[in-house]
Structures are given as C-alpha cells and as structure tokens.
Amino acid sequence: MNALADQKLGAADIAALIRREISKGSLQLHDRLPPERVLSETYGAARGTIRKALTHLEKEGFVETRAGSGTYVVHKPDETSTNAIRNATPLELMDTRFALEPHICRLAVLHGRHADFDRMEDLCNRMEECLDDPVAFSEADTDFHRALAECTRNGLLIWILDQIANVRSEDDWTRMRHLTLDSRTIGIYNVQHRQILNAVRTREPERAANIMKEHLETARLSLTRASET
Amino acid sequence: MNALADQKLGAADIAALIRREISKGSLQLHDRLPPERVLSETYGAARGTIRKALTHLEKEGFVETRAGSGTYVVHKPDETSTNAIRNATPLELMDTRFALEPHICRLAVLHGRHADFDRMEDLCNRMEECLDDPVAFSEADTDFHRALAECTRNGLLIWILDQIANVRSEDDWTRMRHLTLDSRTIGIYNVQHRQILNAVRTREPERAANIMKEHLETARLSLTRASET
DNA sequence: AGGCTCTGGTATATTATTGGTTCAAAATCG
C-alpha cells in the first residue's frame, strides 16, 4: 500500500514488511522464517539485502538468528491489532459501517465546517478522475469517509473508523473489492458521495444519513455479488 | 496516482500531506519514504520542493534523512490516535453509543438466540435487585449491553463495544455517573432494558432500536444534568 | 561415524541508487 506498486525493495522496506507480518501475527512466536536465499527470491532482492534487513530486525529484537539453523521470530504480536479486528469478515465490517456511518452523517451535519466540506469536495473531484483506477479510487474513498468522520469532531468515532480502515487495507479481499470496482460502480459511488456531501452542506441530517445507508447498501450488494462468483 | 490534474502544491502543502500520512499510520516507524525523485513525481512537484518539505518535516521531528540511504520515519508516536480512546469525553462516548447501539439492536433481532435472551433476562433480574447499589448496577448494565452486542455474532462490533466499555470504566466520570444513578433513574433504566429485551425477543428490529435510542437519550440527559451541577 | 544437504556468516568487486549542492531560468504572488 506504500505509494508505489512494484518499486524495488530496499533493506529497510523488507524489514518493514517482515516487521508488520510479525506484529500482525502472520509470523508467530518461534516460527522460523524462510531461508535467506528463498526470501531473496520472494522479495526480489539480493541475499545481502535480505541479510541487512534481518540484521536490522535482530537488533530491534523482533527476530533471532542461529547459524546453520535459521532465523526465528522472538516477539509477541502487537496487542493493538487484536484477533477480532484481523479476523473480521467483509460482512461483519459492512454491518459495523451500517451502524456507524449514517449516524456519523448526522453528527457531521451538526459539527462540520466549511473547511471540512471543501476538503471533501476535493476528494470527490479526485475520485471522479479515478473511473478507471480502482486502487486510487479506494484510497480517495477511504479518505472521504474519514474526512466525513472528522467533521464530527469526535475523536473516538474517528479512531474507530480508522481501525476499520485498517481492516480494510490489510486484507486479501481488498483485492476482491478492487475487482468489483468497474467504472460503472465507481460512477454510482461518486454520485452518492456528492449527494452525501450536499446533504451535509445543506444541513439535512436525515437525508444525509439515508443516502449513506443507500450508499452502504450498494456497496454490500456488490460485495455479495462478488463473493458469489 | 493522483498527481497530474491536481492544483499546484507548495512545499508546505506537501509537508502537510506527508505529516498526515505519518499521523494516520500509513507510514510507520522506521519506514523509508520513497526517494525524493519519486516523491517529486507522485506529488507533481520539483525535487527541490520535495526537499524543502522534507527538511521542514525533519526539523519537526517526524522524519530523519540519511545521505545516500533515504529518509525515514522516526515516528513521533501519534498521541491523538493512541489516546483517542482514553481522552474520549462523555459526550463523545454518548454520540458513539448512539451510532452503534440502536443498530446493534437490529442485528440482535436478526441473529440473537434463545440462550442469549435468557442470559439477558438474568442480567435484567440482577439489575432490578440493584436499585440502591449503583456500582453493582453499572456492572450488570455493562454486561447487559455487551450481551446484546454478542447477539449480533459480530466480533468486530463486540470488540468495539468492549473498547468503549474500557473508556467507561477507567474514568473519573464513572464516579460522576454513579452519582446520577439514584434509585429512580435505575428504575427507569430497568424498564427500558426490559422493553429492549422484549422487542428483540419478539423480533421487532425498529422497535428495539427506538427504545434503545430512548434509553440512550435518558442516559444523556442525566449526564448533562449531572455536569450542570 | 561418515556423508550429504541446508542453513547462516563472510568477503569482495562492481553497479545502482540516494541525498546534498549549486545555479540560472521560469513561475507565482503581493
């Protein structure tokens, strides 16, 4: 997700990737990492580069390496990214968004300011340039929903939405989600985003909430449609 | 990505964007930023401009740059996100519950089972024995709302509600909350809890949601009433 | 025990990449 797709990976990048695997729990305590020569292939980097990454991780205490044997994980997974949030299914996530986002619309009407709306306008524009770029659209889409949450001035709500966004970004079904994003679907979303923004701007809480429900319903439909294929 | 059609970005704008990426968590501790030459392309600015932005960020302590290597995040761990939950105000919390719990009622109607309802019934009984014991009541009350969330079978929602419950327990205003809990108020809550349980049992989603809203409204009132004294 | 293979550890010469610097032209803004 870091900016560019297939950029060449440096030692620091690889260290970051592995560090995240460990924090996330995909690599658990005492697991052995693949041999350096294999990692070198999977990450498309020379062995020396992998080596530097591992040395770095060892100094940080994430990993321990035993000559002739392998390198092993020595770190408990990060507490903050708990199982509940990692194992959330797409449907659980949709239900949660159904709970939160319509009400966020209402609160945004109450507490949103002009600067917020201008920012959301920018994001709408950006999304409308992304009809054929699902990845860029997704990014802007996430930002839009976060900007909406920021309107509420409610740190707790924003935090919760961020957690949810993390679920969305780290997942296999992010890929699946991108598949459902043909230019027609993106077009529909764009219209709905505009409508939401307008309703918030004109201070119509229930209308904004209802359009948001509609928006989420659209998203849920394309989700179930995708999982049937 | 998004560069081409965007308006022109100055050094300050770019610094702000990157700062945002760091605060949001997309760029974590020890991550290496893309090379200046790449950033210059993605942000549609000259390298010198990027350079200024980075120099600025370095002075602010967000980033550290090593010649020949790259520029790295030194994560000033973001206070707002980790403490968002601890610093939540009572009103923020009420708004969040207003978003979540009515919809949780609807989902509970969909997915709740007899065993769940029996458990909630027990908790209602327990609460009704607590007319004069605010602390014990609060405990059972928290359990009741969690049991309701468990009906949804949605791990993500349950997790979120648990986080919120943690906010509630750790706070000074827990004490304040106990003050508002005279036996009359507890009595009202008990009636509302019963009504919610019944509506969920008889599978009336909107009725359950509406009573929950009423319930939260009652709680919010006694909260504001308490903070005025 | 002996032999084989897989593992990390080390060394090195070469190439590629990155930040650091400078400068003059162009663009922007008050």
Added chain:
DNA sequence: CGATTTTGAACCAATAATATACCAGAGCCT
C-alpha cells in the same frame, strides 16, 4: 514591479544493492 518560490538540470559523495564465491555449523540419513 520586486520578492519569493518553484523548477529543471547537472554533478558530487555517501550508501546501498548485486552477483559470486567460499566457509562453518546443524541436521538428517545411511
């Protein structure tokens, strides 16, 4: 207009990355 910022380009020095070869310990099998 004048002041400031941005641009684009070139070049430098520091560092990282690659490719290759060889070593030594661990583990497994006969």
